[in-house]
Amino acid sequence: MSETPKKVENLKKITLMVEAGKTAEMMNLTPQPVSYAFIFGIGKEGLTPFEYELVDKAVGDTVAISVLHEETGTFFEHIALPLTGDMPERLHVRATIDQVETPEGREVIQAMASLSGDCGCGCGGHGPGTTGCGGGSCESHGQGGCGC
Numbered sequence: 001m002s003e004t005p006k007k008v009e010n011l012k013k014i015t016l017m018v019e020a021g022k023t024a025e026m027m028n029l030t031p032q033p034v035s036y037a038f039i040f041g042i043g044k045e046g047l048t049p050f051e052y053e054l055v056d057k058a059v060g061d062t063v064a065i066s067v068l069h070e071e072t073g074t075f076f077e078h079i080a081l082p083l084t085g086d087m088p089e090r091l092h093v094r095a096t097i098d099q100v101e102t103p104e105g106r107e108v109i110q111a112m113a114s115l116s117g118d119c120g121c122g123c124g125g126h127g128p129g130t131t132g133c134g135g136g137s138c139e140s141h142g143q144g145g146c147g148c
Contacts, residue, residue, distance in 0.1 A: 005058035006100035010041035013103035014054065016095040018081055022088040024064065033096070034082045039103055039111040048077040054097065062096040078115055 008014055015037040021027035040054070041047055047055070053063045067075045069087050081093065103111075 005060055007056060007058045008040055008054045008097065008100055011103070011108060012040050013037055013099075013101045013107060014040045014097065015099035015101070017098050019094045020081065020083050021092050022090075024066065024092045027092070027094060029083045029085050029088075029091075031084065035098065036082055037099075038079055039108055042108070042111050042115065043077050044115055045077075048079060049075045050077075050079055054095075057097050059097050059100055062094060064092070064094045066090055066092050 006012075015035060017033040018030060018036050019027035019033050020029040022029065040051060043051070050065070053065055057063065065075075067090070069089050069091060072087070072091055083091075
């Protein structure tokens with residue numbers, strides 16, 4: 001009897017294998033699929049639009065999304081995907097659910113605390129984001145200060 005794959009649920013630690021690119025076919029903003037983990041459902045306003053894409057997905061499922069550059073901040077909110085290179089006008093992301101785990105209590109508390117932080121660099125950042133300085137978030141918040 002095979003085990004049913006674990007599904008994405010609130011307050012679970014989700015590990016994704018993420019690829020991003022300038023087109024849906026060319027994932028050139030990540031050198032290879034990159035592992036990224038976060039606590040699902042802790043956003044200040046509830047689920048982010050990105051998290052809604054993951055609802056009821058299970059380990060092994062893949063989502064492919066496309067979002068305009070100016071909408072990335074509101075689409076991903078506090079979820080800072082590990083992207084390299086210049087942001088294109090339209091960002092294409094392919095995310096495969098690698099793991100769904102129950103986080104330790106301290107992991108949930110740390111994730112929630114990072115949402116209320118302010119890097120103090122003047123960029124207006126309140127925790128990690130995808131828009132960079134001047135766009136309302138600070139990429140390196142919580143990792144030794146602002147990288148502005």
